[in-house]
Structures are given as structure tokens and as C-alpha cells.
Amino acid sequence: MKPIAVNDIRKLLEGKIITGPVNWKVEDAIYYTRHDHTKRNSLLFANRGDAINWVAIDKKGHSLVITDKSSINVKDVLPNTTVMQVASVVQSYWKFINYYRNQFQIPVVTITGTCGKTTTKDMIKHMLSVTWNVHASESSKNEPRRSFPYLMGIDEHTEAAVFEHGLGNSGNIKHQCMIYQPTIGIITNIGAHHLDGCVNLEGYIKAKEEIIGGIKDGGTLILNADDQNSKKLRIHGFTGKIIYFGTDAKSDYRASRITYGKGGMDFVLHADRKEYKVFVQGYGEHQVSNALAALAAVHEMGMDLKDAISRLNTYKNMERHLEFSNGKNGCTIIDDTWTNNPTSVEAALKVLDKVGKGKKIILILGDIKRLGNFEKKYHREIGSMVAARNIHALITIGEKAEEIARQAMRDGSTANIRMFKDVSDIGNRLDHLFDNQSIVLIKGPMSSRGMIEFARSLKQ
Template identity: 70%
Template sequence: MKPLLVKDIRELLQGELISGSENWQVKDAIYYKRHDLTEQHTLLFVSRSDSVNWQEINQKGPSLVISDKPLSELKNALSNTTVIKVASLVQSYWKFIKYYRGLFTIPVVTITGTCGKTTTKDMITHMLSKERNVQASVSSKNEPRRSLPYLMGIDDQTEAAVFEHGLGNSGNITHQCMIYQPTIGIITTIGVHHLDGCKNLEGYIRAKAEIVDGIKKGGTLILNADDINTRKIPLQAFEGKIVYFGVGMRADFRASTIQFANHGMTFQLHYNKKTYEAFIPGYGEHQVYNALAALAAVNEMGMDLNEAISYLATFKNMTRHLEFSNGVGGSTIIDDTWTNNPTSVEAALKVLDSIGQGKNVILVLGDINRLGQFEKKYHREIGRLVAKRNVHTLITIGSKAEEIARQAIRDGSTATIHMFKEVKGLKELLDPILDSEAILLIKGPMSSRSMIDFANSLKLNP
């Protein structure tokens, strides 16, 4: 965080100094009870309803408390704590955020989508970091409550920022955009997820579309030209530049000649009447789409495309994102236990269509959560996708995933099919069929520690 003088903050918020000194600098800002207080020189937004541990705040002092609590409560502050009373904490909170974000004219990229958010964010960060100081969200930790700390990570040395949007309910992306005020927004793809919070697919699309209104006026929106659900987003009111990526001729950043190569994908990038040869580590056409979105973003920020493509070739995928490993018995293990939704399952199956040719394909598929009333519908659709493929063995784990197995059976799958309630007993079933001819995909929710541990148990140490 860029240090700010307490006195300047009080004047900004038109607050009343209740106690303490205002002649020192704040070096961090949190919302009390939502974020941990770990550092000295921290500003804490304390709501009227919060129960305050003044001793803890004082021990981490000097601390600054901004609150609309009654004066009688605020006078309980100890000597190492400065207290400023404001008329409305909510208004003060947003006024502070708007002010702090306004201190910086750097490009800020935010990314949403059913799949590819984290990978695209990490690709952009990887390329930009070769030349710039970049502030980025960590891994897939994208919940709205993390947005304030991420914003506070921007300081005078920051030259660009890249953040991932979390979505559990409608309004989440609007909230985060109010904090980040992105200059560039990306929608990777819109499939099916979080239907419990968004009610149905239409509600989910509307929730993703919140990024459109969240981009600063005159900013850039980067969209998947080939995604049918993205096309449903109304764009007439958007006041900025729109850049499309994809494989069709509508795309500004277009990929062609996409091929599986050693440890990744090769493709030709067509942009602005020029053609570039590109490589991205990681398998699957979806990986190429992520790369196109990332290249479009860094191009908007002025990076030379030849340099960006060379940096992209050194990108390292996150663990458990279609991660290939040598497995027991000479098998190949594909660990895709990072996230689980219908879109990512289909993408993984498409990778197997190419990589698994001539192999005994084994699928281990877990429950897909957060589908609300459409839970059975989408599990059955995955069963239909499996039944169309040449699969040696299908194993489902969990009561929800049983619908995948049942539908595959109904559709005449030739696979040997097993339904497990949990991981226990699975290894004994797999050991006899894991050999050099076997390629096993394990895909489950990141909340399933047992599936993650089981995937790791199948891998041989390099």
C-alpha cells in the first residue's frame, strides 16, 4: 500500500478525531472481522455492529480505527490507537476505495469466466512480469472479501495489476469492479456453474455480464467470439473498445493450425494482418483460447507481440490443471482436481480424444457441486459425453456423480462402469489395469481432499 497520512484520511472522510495522533502514516487497510489484523500502521474499517477487541488492535498499533459506532464505544480505545468517527462507515469505505484506486493510472485487468480465469490471469502476469512490476491475485483465491487486500497491494512501484473475479452469487462481480475499477475486462468462456446462487443459466450469464458495466469508461472488453453464451450478453451500452478472440473469422485475435505438440499446443496467431507462430505449454484447445485472451490483454497494454509470444512459451501451468504425470504400473495420470464443472469436464474429455488415442482410457469423475436444481441434468449430460467416447473404464465417486454412470449405461457405453461413494477401495480396483497402456483422468472438486490425495498417490515421484 502507498503510505497515507492519517490527517489526510480524516480530511478525505470528513471525520472527527476522537482520540490519538493523526501525524503518522497508514501502510495497510482492512475491514475489521473480514480480514486479519497482522501489521502495524493499519487502518481498520469497524462497523457499528462489530464487537471490538481494543486490546488486540492496540497491540498491533499504531492503528487507525474508522467507525460510525456511538461515541461511548469509541472512547474505549487504548493509547496506541487513533480513532476517527464518521457519519456512515459504508460511505466512508467506498469513498476511501475510490480515492485510493484513483491515485494510480496503471492498467488494471480483471477476468471472469467459467473456466480459464486463473490460467489466463497467470499467463498475463507471467508475460507482464518480464518487464513490469505486477500486482496480481493469488492462485484461485478470488472471493470478493479478498478484493480490498489485493487493491491495497498496489503502490507507487506497481505498473500493472491483474485480478480474477470470484462468483458465487449475482452482484459479486459488480462489487469487485467497484473496488478494482478495471481498465480491461476479460470473459474467457461462459458454461455452467454456481446455479445455486444464480438460479439458472440465464441468471449466471447476467452475473458474468456484470463485468461489462464494471469496466472504466473508455476501457477494453476482451471476449470469446466463439462462445455461444457470451454472445447473449448485451453490449449496446458499453462505452469502450471490444476485442474478440477465437478460431472463427470474427475474432481479432485468431488461432489456426492448432496442434498437439510435445508438452503443449502449437498454433498460428493472426492479428492485424500479421501471422505469428506460437506455443503454449499445456494440452487442449481451451489452453489456446486462454492464450489468445492473455495475448490480447498484453497487446492492449503495449507489449510487443513477438516478445509476448516468446514469454508465453515459458509459462508454467498450475498444479492439478490437467497435470500429466508418470503413474503406477507405467500408466499416465492426468490430475485435473483443481475445479470441477461441466465445461471443464468437457474440455478434459476433448484432450483425451487426442492424447488417449490407442490407450486404455480410465475416467475417475467426482461430484459437481453448486448446480442447484439442475444437478441431475448436467451430470447426465456428462454421462452422454462419456458414452460417445471409447472409454475403457468409468468410475464415479460420490452420490451426485452416480448420475454420470447411470446415463452412460443408458446411452450404451462400452466402458466397464463402477460407482463408488468414496475413494476407499478404489486403488484395489485400479491396480490390475494401470499399466503402460492406461491413461487415467481424475477430475473432482477442489473441496474433495480425498480425491486430491488419491490422485497424488497414483503419481510416481519424478
């Protein structure tokens, strides 16, 4: 965070100092009930109804508590703590956010989508970091409550920022955009996910659409020209620049001649009426899509495409993202336990179609969560996808995933099908399936530590 004098914050928020020193600078800011207070010289927004632990706050050193409590017993406040009273904490919070964000005239990219958010974010950071100081959200920790601390991570040395949006319910992305105020917004793709919080697919699309209204005036929207649900987005009111990526002919960043290379994808990029040969680590056409979105973003930010492509060539694919490893009895393990939704399952199956030719395919699939009333529908659709392929064995883990197995059976799958209630029930019961002709895809929910550990146990 860029340090700000306590007196400057008092003037900005039109607050009243109740007690405590003022000749110091704030170097971090949190919302008292939402974030951990771990740093000294922190600003804490505290609601009038919050029970404040003055002793714990004082132990951190200088702290500024901004509150709209009508009465404060100054005897409870210890020497390191400054208390500022304001009319409304909520209004002060948003006023402070707007002030702080507009201290920085830098590119801020935010990314949403059903799949590819974290990968695209990391590609952008990787390409820019060769010459720029880039601040980014951590891993896939993208919950809305993290947005304020992430914004505070921007300081006077930051030259660009890249964040991904978490979505559990409608309104989440709008809230995050009010904090980040992005100059570039990316929607990687839209499949079925979080339908419990968004009611149905239409509601989920509208929730993703919130990024469009959250981009700063004159900003840029980057969309997937190949994605059918992205075509349903209402973009007519967007007055900024729109860039498309994909294999579709209308794409501004178009990929052609896509092939599987050694450890990743080779393709030709068509942009600015020129052609460029590109390699990106990680298998699948979805990885090409992620690369296109990232290249579009960094080029829009001013990076030369040749330099960006050269830098992308050194990008390392994330762990547990279709990660290939040697496994038990000489088999090949594909660990895809980072996330689990219908879109990512379909993408993984398409990769298997290419790399699994002539091999014995074994699928280990876990529950897909957050599908609301559409749980059975989408699990059954995956079962039909499996049945349409030459699969040696289908193993499902969890009650929801049983519907995948049942639908595969109904559709006439010839696979050896087994269902387990829990990953702990498996033990070594599958070991006889694994040999040097086997490719084993294991895919389960991010929240399942058991699935993640099981995947690790299969690797040599």
C-alpha cells in the same frame, strides 16, 4: 499499499479524531469483520454494531479505527490506537476505495469466466513481469471479500494489476468492479456453474455480464468469439473498445493450424494483419483460447506481440491443470483436480480424444457442485459424453457423480463402470486397471482434499 497520512484520511472522510496519535501513516487497510488484522500501521473500518477488541488491535502497533459508533469509551482505547468517528462507515469505505484506486493511472485487468480465469491471469502476469512490476490476485483465491485487500496491494511501484473475479451469486462481480475499476475486462467463456446462486444459466450469464458495466469509461472488453453463451451477452450499451479472440473468422486475435506439440499447443496467431507462430504449454484447444485472451490483453496494454509470444513460450502450466505424470504400474496420470464443472470436463475429454488414441482410457470423475436444480441434467450430459467415446473404465466418486455412471449405462457405454460413495472406499481396488497402456484422467471438485490426495497417490 501506498502510505497515507492519518490527517489526510481524516480530511478525505470528513471524520473526527476521538482519541489517539495522528502523526503517522497508514500502510494497510481492512474491513474489521471481514479480514484478518495482521499488519502494523493498519486502517480498520468497523461498523457501529461490531464488538471491537481494543487489546488485540493495540498489540499490532499503530492502528486507525474508523467507525460510526455513536459513543466510544476512550478509556477502553489503548495508546497505539487512533479512533476516527464518521457519519457512515459504509459510505466512508467506498469513498476511501474510490480515492485510493484513483491514485494509480495504471492498467487494471479483471477476468471472469467459467474456466480459464486463473490460467489467463497467470499468463498475463508472466508475460508482463519481464519488464513491469505486476500485482495480481493469488492463485484462484478470488472470493469477493478478498478484493479490498488485493486493491490495497497496489502501491506506488505497481505498473499493472491483474485480478480474477469470483462468482457465487449475482452482484458479486459488480461489487468487485466497484473496487477494482478495471480498464480491461475479459470473459474467457461461459458454461454452467454456480446455478445454485444464479438460479439458472440465464441468471449466470447476467451475473457474468456485470463485468461489462464495471469497466472504466474508455476501457476495453475482451470476449471469446467461439463461445456460444458469450454471444448472449448484452454489449450494446458498452461504449469502450471490444476485442474478440478465438478461431472464428471475426476474431481480432485468431488462432489457426492448431496442433498438439511436445507438452503443449502449437498454433498460428493472426493479429494486426500479421501471422505469428505461437507455443503454449498445456494441452487442449481451451489452452489456446486462454493464450489468445492473454495475448490480446498484454498487447492492448502496449506490449509488443513478438515479445509477448517469446515470453509466453516460457510459461509453465499450473499444477493439477491436466497435469501429466507417470503413475502406478507404468500408467499415465492426468491430474485435473483443480476445478470441476461441465465445461472443464468436456475440455478434458477433448484432450483425451487426441492424446488417448490407441490407449486404455480410465476416467475417475467426482461430483460437480453448485449446479442447483440442474444437478442431474448436467451430470447426465457428461454421462452421454462418456458413452459416446471408447472408454475402458468409468469410475465415479460421490452421490452426484453416480448420475454420470447411470446415464452412461443407459446410453449403452461398454466401459467397465464402478461407483463409489467416497474416495476413501477405493483403496487399491483399481490397481488392476493400471498398466503401461492406460491413461487415467482424475477429475473432482476443488474442495475435495480426498480427490486431490487420491490423485497424488496414483502418481509415482
